[in-house]
Amino acid sequence: MKFPNKFPIDEIISWYSRMVDFKVQQRRYRTSEKIIVSTTYGPIKGVKRKTIYGDSYYSFEGIPFAKPPLGDLRYKAPLPPDSWTEVRSCTSVGPKPLQKHFVFQMTEATRDLYSPDYLLREEVVVVSITYRVGPFGFLSLQDRDIEVPGNAGLKDQVMALRWIKANCSRFGGDSENITLFGDSAGAASVHYMMLTEQTRNLFHKAICMSGCALSPWAVTPQRNWPYRLAKAAGYTGDDNELAVFEFLNQAKGADIVKANEDLCTDEEKRERIGFSFGPVIEPYLTQHCVVPKPPTEMMRTAWGNTIPMIIGGVSNEGLLLYTETKNNPKLLNELGDCRYVVPLELNLDRDSELCQQYGYQLKTTYYVLSRLEYASSAPTYLYRFDFDSKHFNHLRIISCGKKVRGTCHGDDLSYIFYNSVARKLKKHTKEYKCIERLVGMWTQFAASSNPNYEKDQNELWLPVTMASLEKNQLKCLNIADDLKIIEVPDMDKLLI
Incomplete structure (x- = not known):
C-alpha cells in the first residue's frame, strides 16, 4: 500500500496495524464447523464463519474453476480443471495472481483485504473471481501459431462465470438470477462480460461502478508491449514474437x-x-475470443443490451491522483485536457479543437448515451456516490491524507465490503446508515431488477430515458447523507 509522501509515520503504522488486526480477526471469526458440497468437478469442504455483526455464513475459498495457468498455459486461455474424487479443502484464501503491489490492489477480491460482512446481512450468495492481471492476463501476440491473442484475464472471468452458472444452486444460489458487479477495472470487466458472446445468458443483471469498457483506459493500444517487456526483463534477441514468447514463458514471474x-x-x-x-x-x-472488435462496435448488438443495469461513479473521482498532481502541478492542465479520453481508434489529431470538444463530452454523457441507444428495452439506473466521511472514505485518506475531504475513486467499496483498514461501526452512525442503504439497493436490484430501497428512500429512483437526455434533464440518484434525485451536475456542458 502506498501513502502520500508527507503522510505521518504514526498514521502509517496505525493503518498497517489495522491490517494485521484484520487478518487476526478473520481467523478468530472462523469456527470449527465444516461443510462439504459436491460441485461439477468434485467435492469441496468449506467452513462456517461469523461476520463482525454476528451473522453466520459458510465460506468456500480457492475453488478451482480452471487449470492453474502454469507452464505452457501461463499466457493462454484457461482450460477446465481436472476432476477430483477426494474432498478438496477450500477453507482458506487461495493463491492470487502475480501483480504489482500498489494502491489499486485495494480492490483485490481476497480475504487479505476484503470480507463480505456487509453484503451477508442480506439473503445473498457472494462470489468473487480471481483472474490473471498484467502481462499474465493480457499479453497479446499477432502470430496465430503461438495461440496468445490476448485477454486471458477476461477469459478467466468467462470460465468463472460458467462455473458459477453450473454450480451456484449447490450453495443456495439461483442460477437464473445472477448479478455481476465490479468497481473501476472490475466495472470495465463487467461491461466486457455484457458485450461478449462468450457469456450469453450466464448472468442476468449488471452493476458498473466507476468504469466501463468505453473508458479510455479499458482498451490498451498496440505499442509493441511484449518485446519491450522482454527487453526490460533481460531479453537481448531480435524483435521476433516466437523468441519473445519463449523468453517470457521461461522467465521468473517476479x-x-x-x-x-x-x-x-x-x-x-x-x-x-x-x-x-x-x-x-x-x-x-479463436473459439475463446472475447473482444473481436472495438467495444463501441460490440455494444450495438451485444446480448447484454437486454439486461437491467446500474451505472455510476463517485463525485470526486480525480482525488485518486491528488498526490501526483500536487507534486506535479503541470499535470492539472493535462488532466483538465480531455483530448486524451477520446478513443485512439478515431485517429483524431490530439491538438484539434474537435478532439478537445469530443473528449469533454465523452467523459460522462456518451457512456450513458450509448447504453440508451442500444439497450432501450432494458432499464438503466444512474447514480452518483457523494458520501463524505472524515474517517471512513479509505481510498481518499490513503491517496490524499486526512486533511482533504470529498469522495475519491474507490471510496464506495468501503460501504459494500468490510476491509482491512476499517473499524466496526456503531449502528447509529451515518457511515453504517450509508452501508445499509448501498447494500440494500444493490441486493434489492440483484433480487428484483428494481434498486429502490423502501426502508428510507423518499424519492423513486427511475431508469434514465433518452427523452430526458435529449431535454438536457438527465437525472441520477445522489447517494450522500440522504438519498436524493438530482440532475447530473454540469449536464449543460456535456451535450452538443
Whole structure:
C-alpha cells in the first residue's frame, strides 16, 4: 500500500496495524464447523464463519474453476480443471495472481483485504473471481501459431462465470438470477462480460461502478508491449514474437512483474495510457475470443443490451491522483485536457479543437448515451456516490491524507465490503446508515431488477430515458447523507 509522501509515520503504522488486526480477526471469526458440497468437478469442504455483526455464513475459498495457468498455459486461455474424487479443502484464501503491489490492489477480491460482512446481512450468495492481471492476463501476440491473442484475464472471468452458472444452486444460489458487479477495472470487466458472446445468458443483471469498457483506459493500444517487456526483463534477441514468447514463458514471474512496472514512457503516461497490459482487440478469432472488435462496435448488438443495469461513479473521482498532481502541478492542465479520453481508434489529431470538444463530452454523457441507444428495452439506473466521511472514505485518506475531504475513486467499496483498514461501526452512525442503504439497493436490484430501497428512500429512483437526455434533464440518484434525485451536475456542458 502506498501513502502520500508527507503522510505521518504514526498514521502509517496505525493503518498497517489495522491490517494485521484484520487478518487476526478473520481467523478468530472462523469456527470449527465444516461443510462439504459436491460441485461439477468434485467435492469441496468449506467452513462456517461469523461476520463482525454476528451473522453466520459458510465460506468456500480457492475453488478451482480452471487449470492453474502454469507452464505452457501461463499466457493462454484457461482450460477446465481436472476432476477430483477426494474432498478438496477450500477453507482458506487461495493463491492470487502475480501483480504489482500498489494502491489499486485495494480492490483485490481476497480475504487479505476484503470480507463480505456487509453484503451477508442480506439473503445473498457472494462470489468473487480471481483472474490473471498484467502481462499474465493480457499479453497479446499477432502470430496465430503461438495461440496468445490476448485477454486471458477476461477469459478467466468467462470460465468463472460458467462455473458459477453450473454450480451456484449447490450453495443456495439461483442460477437464473445472477448479478455481476465490479468497481473501476472490475466495472470495465463487467461491461466486457455484457458485450461478449462468450457469456450469453450466464448472468442476468449488471452493476458498473466507476468504469466501463468505453473508458479510455479499458482498451490498451498496440505499442509493441511484449518485446519491450522482454527487453526490460533481460531479453537481448531480435524483435521476433516466437523468441519473445519463449523468453517470457521461461522467465521468473517476479521478474516479469518487476519489468512491467515502468514500461510506459512519459509520453504514454501523458496520453493517459495507464496500463501496458490490459484488454485488447484480439488480432484474430479463436473459439475463446472475447473482444473481436472495438467495444463501441460490440455494444450495438451485444446480448447484454437486454439486461437491467446500474451505472455510476463517485463525485470526486480525480482525488485518486491528488498526490501526483500536487507534486506535479503541470499535470492539472493535462488532466483538465480531455483530448486524451477520446478513443485512439478515431485517429483524431490530439491538438484539434474537435478532439478537445469530443473528449469533454465523452467523459460522462456518451457512456450513458450509448447504453440508451442500444439497450432501450432494458432499464438503466444512474447514480452518483457523494458520501463524505472524515474517517471512513479509505481510498481518499490513503491517496490524499486526512486533511482533504470529498469522495475519491474507490471510496464506495468501503460501504459494500468490510476491509482491512476499517473499524466496526456503531449502528447509529451515518457511515453504517450509508452501508445499509448501498447494500440494500444493490441486493434489492440483484433480487428484483428494481434498486429502490423502501426502508428510507423518499424519492423513486427511475431508469434514465433518452427523452430526458435529449431535454438536457438527465437525472441520477445522489447517494450522500440522504438519498436524493438530482440532475447530473454540469449536464449543460456535456451535450452538443
